[in-house]
Amino acid sequence: MADSFRTIGALSTVGLSFVFAILIGFGCGYYLDTWLGTSPWLLLIFTVFGLVAGITNVYRTAGRFLK
Secondary structure: OHHHHHHHHHHHHHHHHHHHHHHHHHHHHHHHHHHHOOOOHHHHHHHHHHHHHHHHHHHHHHHHHHO
């Protein structure tokens, strides 16, 4: 029973970590674009980095629990 709750808890954080990775990438790109005046390039690049980081995190977490 405790293992089930631990697994459910870990898997429930996957969605939040996916969204936060994208938001952090977006925020960093936006800040750097406004600071350096390179709009919209760094915003796009860092958003893609955040998306890749989020997908990687989901893949690793799912792989850990699906074994």
